[in-house]
Amino acid sequence: EIVLTQSPATLSLSPGERATLSCRASQSVVSKLAWYQQKPGQAPRLVIYDASNRANGIPARFSGSGSGTDFTLTISSLEPEDFAVYFCQQRFNWPLTFGGGTKVEIE
Amino acid sequence: EVQLLESGGGLVQPGGSLRLSCAASGFRFSSYAMGWVRQAPGKGLEWLSGVSAAGVNIYYADSVKGRFTISRDDSKNTLYLQMNSLRAEDTAAYYCAKTGGSSSSWWFDYWGQGTPVTVSS
Numbered sequence: 375e376i377v378l379t380q381s382p383a384t385l386s387l388s389p390g391e392r393a394t395l396s397c398r399a400s401q402s403v404v405s406k407l408a409w410y411q412q413k414p415g416q417a418p419r420l421v422i423y424d425a426s427n428r429a430n431g432i433p434a435r436f437s438g439s440g441s442g443t444d445f446t447l448t449i450s451s452l453e454p455e456d457f458a459v460y461f462c463q464q465r466f467n468w469p470l471t472f473g474g475g476t477k478v479e480i481e
Numbered sequence: 482e483v484q485l486l487e488s489g490g491g492l493v494q495p496g497g498s499l500r501l502s503c504a505a506s507g508f509r510f511s512s513y514a515m516g517w518v519r520q521a522p523g524k525g526l527e528w529l530s531g532v533s534a535a536g537v538n539i540y541y542a543d544s545v546k547g548r549f550t551i552s553r554d555d556s557k558n559t560l561y562l563q564m565n566s567l568r569a570e571d572t573a574a575y576y577c578a579k580t581g582g583s584s585s586s587w588w589f590d591y592w593g594q595g596t597p598v599t600v601s602s
Contacts (some may be wrong), residue, residue, distance in 0.1 A: 417592035417595055418526065418576075420590045423581060429590060433484065463589075465586075465588055469541075469542045472523050472525055472527065475526075476548065
């Protein structure tokens, strides 16, 4: 099973700041990594798929990068609606696995 | 508009069974792989099971293999999850999710609102 480790667990930032979230895989997943955003009481929402492709309706301030074992989700300038928990997920191998999440909170 | 509506959750005793349903609309259901993901209270996401378009391939997480069965009825645009031998650790919100393709795009671009399952005596 591929283990995804997300860091940091919590990121405390202010609106307008840049957020950089990390996801590290225990083995290469090539570029088969997705990112999701989840707000309290809501279902997850796909943000990025295959490492760097924005999902439908996702603003350009969200970008994904990386390949192999190290991936990054960057939010260039945080908007109030971006404060949420973010999960990564790999689809390279079965079982599909998710990272433990990074909470982006208002400082 | 893509919509996924789960139902069938509730309170069940340990060792009991539940059948979750997910009614899909707004897309060609038969052309897409589908999956189930759960989230225990205050915890992260756990993928449980997936079925490819036309039910050709089925996959399970080890935590539910042998206890849960995924199925789909393309004539009814509905995904199912039969859950047997339920345990306290199965308590979670259960999400139905649509994938990005028929059999290989195993990321989830649409999610239902989730149905809660509580396993307790």
